[in-house]
Amino acid sequence: MIDDSVTNQVLVEALLDEEGIKVVTVSNATDAFKLIEKELPGLILLDLLMPNVTGIDFLKSVKQDERVSAIPIFIVTAANTEFYRNQCEVLGVKDFFPKPVDILLLVKRVKEVLLAGA
Amino acid sequence: MKKIKEISEQFTVIDSLIVEILNCAAEDFLGLNERFKEAYAKSTSISANAEEVFAVYASSYTSESLLNLKLLFKKFSQAKKETNKYADSIVKSIDEVYDILDSIDLHSKNINQNLLTLKFLLANLKITGIESNSVGTTKEKDELFIEFNRLVNKSKLAELELAKSLHGNMKFLREGVDRVKKNMRNANQPIGIAIEIINESILVFSEKQQDLSLNLPKLQEHNAKLRDSIDSIITNLQYHDIIRQKIEHVQVSHKEILNNLSSEDESEQKNYLNQIAELVNIQSALLVRANKEYQRAIEQIIDKFKIIGSIAQNILNQCRDLKRIQESDTEQPFTNVAHKLTNTTLPVSKYLSLLARVNNLLQSIRHNVSLMVEASAIDDDANRFGELLLKRIKQPELMLQSNLIQQIETVTFDIITSRSQIGTLYMHLESKISDIERLSELISENTKSQEWESIPTTLKEIASNLLECDEKVSILLKEKFQASNDLGDIIHRAVSQVKYYEVFELKILDVIKLLNQIYSTLTGKEESQFDRDDLEFMRKLYTMESEHRIHNMVIKGNAGINDLSETDQDESNIEFF
Numbered sequence: 001m002i003d004d005s006v007t008n009q010v011l012v013e014a015l016l017d018e019e020g021i022k023v024v025t026v027s028n029a030t031d032a033f034k035l036i037e038k039e040l041p042g043l044i045l046l047d048l049l050m051p052n053v054t055g056i057d058f059l060k061s062v063k064q065d066e067r068v069s070a071i072p073i074f075i076v077t078a079a080n081t082e083f084y085r086n087q088c089e090v091l092g093v094k095d096f097f098p099k100p101v102d103i104l105l106l107v108k109r110v111k112e113v114l115l116a117g118a
Numbered sequence: 119m120k121k122i123k124e125i126s127e128q129f130t131v132i133d134s135l136i137v138e139i140l141n142c143a144a145e146d147f148l149g150l151n152e153r154f155k156e157a158y159a160k161s162t163s164i165s166a167n168a169e170e171v172f173a174v175y176a177s178s179y180t181s182e183s184l185l186n187l188k189l190l191f192k193k194f195s196q197a198k199k200e201t202n203k204y205a206d207s208i209v210k211s212i213d214e215v216y217d218i219l220d221s222i223d224l225h226s227k228n229i230n231q232n233l234l235t236l237k238f239l240l241a242n243l244k245i246t247g248i249e250s251n252s253v254g255t256t257k258e259k260d261e262l263f264i265e266f267n268r269l270v271n272k273s274k275l276a277e278l279e280l281a282k283s284l285h286g287n288m289k290f291l292r293e294g295v296d297r298v299k300k301n302m303r304n305a306n307q308p309i310g311i312a313i314e315i316i317n318e319s320i321l322v323f324s325e326k327q328q329d330l331s332l333n334l335p336k337l338q339e340h341n342a343k344l345r346d347s348i349d350s351i352i353t354n355l356q357y358h359d360i361i362r363q364k365i366e367h368v369q370v371s372h373k374e375i376l377n378n379l380s381s382e383d384e385s386e387q388k389n390y391l392n393q394i395a396e397l398v399n400i401q402s403a404l405l406v407r408a409n410k411e412y413q414r415a416i417e418q419i420i421d422k423f424k425i426i427g428s429i430a431q432n433i434l435n436q437c438r439d440l441k442r443i444q445e446s447d448t449e450q451p452f453t454n455v456a457h458k459l460t461n462t463t464l465p466v467s468k469y470l471s472l473l474a475r476v477n478n479l480l481q482s483i484r485h486n487v488s489l490m491v492e493a494s495a496i497d498d499d500a501n502r503f504g505e506l507l508l509k510r511i512k513q514p515e516l517m518l519q520s521n522l523i524q525q526i527e528t529v530t531f532d533i534i535t536s537r538s539q540i541g542t543l544y545m546h547l548e549s550k551i552s553d554i555e556r557l558s559e560l561i562s563e564n565t566k567s568q569e570w571e572s573i574p575t576t577l578k579e580i581a582s583n584l585l586e587c588d589e590k591v592s593i594l595l596k597e598k599f600q601a602s603n604d605l606g607d608i609i610h611r612a613v614s615q616v617k618y619y620e621v622f623e624l625k626i627l628d629v630i631k632l633l634n635q636i637y638s639t640l641t642g643k644e645e646s647q648f649d650r651d652d653l654e655f656m657r658k659l660y661t662m663e664s665e666h667r668i669h670n671m672v673i674k675g676n677a678g679i680n681d682l683s684e685t686d687q688d689e690s691n692i693e694f695f
Contacts, residue, residue: 005358006144007144007147007151007355008356010148010151010152011352011356013155014158015158015352018159078363099356100353100356100360101356103352
């Protein structure tokens with residue numbers, strides 16, 4: 001999970017942990033990129049509005065890297081505009097969740113994607 | 119220039135104070151997140167635990183167990199009815215046997231009497247047969263009388279034996295009937311106890327099933343409310359991040375304006391008043407909006423935390439009611455039922471053994487009576503020999519008294535008739551023996567049937583399920599009590615850890631102070647005492663005395679200022695208009 005908000009990190013981690021899903025949290029896109037190359041997670045939850053390297057920048061980098069481009073990505077963001085939705089769709093994200101997130105739906109979709117990828 | 123620099127610095131301080139307020143909100147939300155994490159785990163475990171309690175009860179208090187209990191109830195009730203029926207039938211049969219033996223006894227007595235009468239008649243006949251001139255005939259007669267007497271004596275002995283056996287059996291039967299009645303009565307007692315226990319268990323089962331069916335929808339309702347509250351907390355916890363991102367976005371503009379104000383370049387500082395106005399607007403909009411959102415979110419979150427706590431307690435109470443925990447009992451009521459069910463095998467065994475005893479009794483009676491019947495076979499030889507003797511006595515050459523001979527014939531005929539009647543009675547006795555045999559077989563079949571054999575296993579299984587169920591539920595409830603206590607602590611901490619309101623009050627007073635200073639700087643006016651907003655100052659300002667002064671000033675003009683006749687000297691009273 002890549003989100004600069006610690007409160008969101010704690011929240012999502014708590015809920016997915018209850019479902020037995022291991023969550024690794026990162027607060028910025030730069031650290032995130034190094035981590036995913038090493039860990040190859042089953043799924044990435046990405047916030048768009050982050051300082052320095054934005055979520056969109058991170059998304060573009062991931063999709064250009066063959067090693068990690070196949071990792072499914074969910075966008076979890078307060079930036080729920082048509083502009084961002086279109087950009088994300090073009091960049092091939094798996095799903096888009098505007099904040100405040102319907103957590104039960106998020107958890108359900110996370111489980112679906114992880115099971116499909118298993 | 120210097121003025122603008124000073125104002126710019128003051129706005130920077132205000133900005134940092136606002137940031138401190140927002141950071142406090144961030145920390146509070148982080149704390150609430152952590153508490154939520156804990157509360158979520160506890161509340162979901164309480165909810166899952168409750169569902170498990172219901173599942174445990176549902177699996178133990180099953181329709182199958184209830185059906186087995188009902189079948190047992192039916193079986194035992196049937197057994198009780200049959201016991202009474204057997205008792206009546208047995209007593210009736212034995213009484214009939216007794217009556218038959220009684221009749222046989224009567225006929226036997228008649229035979230006895232008639233045999234004695236024969237002896238009497240023979241004795242008379244002997245006397246009347248005496249002839250002075252017929253020695254040969256006298257010898258023949260003597261031999262005849264001896265033979266007849268011997269036959270009569272033999273018959274008498276046989277009758278005596280028969281009577282002895284008869285009386286012995288009649289006594290045995292009398293005692294037998296009493297023992298049968300006593301044993302049957304005794305057999306009804308344990309089976310009655312077993313029926314009571316089974317009945318109690320059925321009631322408990324039915325009550326439990328009803329409890330479950332009534333409480334399950336309530337539990338589902340509680341769980342739904344729990345999920346709703348959790349959803350609401352999750353949604354509201356996310357608002358912090360949404361607000362933060364919006365604030366950051368606004369703060370970019372805010373920083374730009376501040377930078378312009380702080381710039382050394384005079385051309386950048388033109389229209390500083392407009393810029394200050396813009397800054398003030400942005401700051402106030404930021405703070406008011408953020409504050410409102412945080413207030414709403416924190417209020418919702420705390421409210422929902424309390425609801426979660428309350429629902430968890432309701433779920434706990436519901437499960438406690440289901441278990442019917444009573445403070446005064448050392449043992450759980452359903453454990454009691456389980457123990458009673460296990461102990462039911464004892465009265466059932468006692469019942470079966472008493473019936474077996476009755477059966478043995480019947481067998482003895484049947485045996486004795488059968489022996490009697492065998493021994494009662496009419497001595498045809500005796501009858502034939504008697505007929506021959508009679509024929510010889512009637513020979514005219516013996517010249518025996520004919521009327522005596524006639525009487526002997528009559529009495530002999532009576533004896534034969536009585537014997538024949540006894541024979542008929544023995545035939546009736548045989549059919550009674552068959553009845554007793556049949557009853558004995560019925561009892562034997564009943565007590566040895568596979569249904570009785572499987573009863574202890576069935577009872578043990580049901581009891582074992584109940585005990586296991588109670589134990590599992592006790593453990594689950596213990597876990598739940600602990601979780602509920604923990605949840606209470608978590609919620610209490612969540613509420614007490616929110617510092618936003620205190621920090622807001624502290625910082626906002628500083629912000630207001632700075633804004634007032636900026637105003638003074640811009641206008642050149644001194645800060646009036648009424649612009650000071652610290653609470654301590656306000657306390658001193660607004661006392662009863664000062665209020666009366668103001669009041670008088672308004673009513674009486676300046677003349678009222680020194681009129682303190684109605685004032686209260688206690689300055690600790692605060693009164694606000």
